[in-house]
Amino acid sequence: MKGPEERLQKVIAQSGVTSRRKAEQLIVDGKVKVNGKVVTKLGTKVSVNDKVEVNGCPLEKEAPSYYLLYKPRGVITSLHDDKGRKIVTDFLMDIPERIFPIGRLDYDTSGILLLTNDGDFANLLMHPKYEIDKVYIAKIKGMPSKAELSKLKQGIKADGDLLKAVDYKIMSQDKKNKTCILEITLHEGKNRHIRRMMEQLGYPVTKLKREKYGTLTLRGLQPGDYRMLTPHEIKQMRLVAHKIVKH
Incomplete structure (x- = not known):
């Protein structure tokens, strides 16, 4: 029995590699293999029994994680920088999950930055139609x-x-x-x-x-500090996006 199937880009996003939008681009660019074969068609569905590789690396399912960082000024909202500047994940080095920023903050701007390995959650918060x-x-x-x-x-x-x-x-x-x-x-x-x-x-x-x-603030944090979001905060942000609660 093959088991329930999900769209390939969703599976990639949920693995924590990247957001769903970027996962779609990786598929189109021929960077994704399913059971050893390159797949470039968006909407391809896979099950838990299928072997998925992104840039030659097999996907490993991670538990969803959600963090709030008080980003200092003079830090790049990126996972790498070829100029050797400080990046946001330098402040979360002890986190085992492969997280990525939700959206961005400019180099000279400080404040709330959310990071996660949940591509669906990231897409929900970044999509303009949700008006957070x-x-x-x-x-x-x-x-x-x-x-x-x-x-x-x-x-x-x-x-x-x-x-x-x-x-x-x-x-x-x-x-x-x-x-x-x-x-x-x-x-x-x-x-x-x-x-x-x-x-x-x-x-x-x-x-x-x-x-x-949305409903999140910097209360209790100093620049460079981070904390996990609580289950209640995650639920509230989802509700805010769908206009079920005010923010």
Whole structure:
């Protein structure tokens, strides 16, 4: 008896090798074998009895793991860096599972970064249609007016991208030093999203931190610290994605 079958990209993602989207690309690129034969067709189904190899390495099923890292500034959101810079998994060296980051945070941005070996969970949180709130605190040069800041929600064009914020709030203003602290909420985070928006308005960001991701916060953590997500937190994040609970 062969047993229940699942899509090949899902099996790869659940093994902790990479996310489902990247697993699909590996299949298309001919990097995946099933029972010794290269498979390039998306949607191919396999069972637990099939031997799957990715880049010549057999898959080993891992228990799903979920971590929250307080990413410091000056760290690459990647599993490797050819320039020798510090990467996020350097802070989780004692974790046996092969985890990967869910999304990314820019090199100069600190704050919440989630890592997992569960490709389905990663895909759920990263997909734009689920519109999970990501709350950032930005320190900027200058003191923009309300009229200028209203453009954040309307959308600002930069290098062919339309960059938008879901919401914003002025937290404080320093009239003497002409600086301002903003709380900015995003759903989708494009490359240097907030920095590029503010640069277009003429108010460069000097410091940026992601303080909240859905229902998750940095409470109790210092830069470089990490912890496992609790089963309740994992369930809450799934519910947030499906709009069953507010965040």
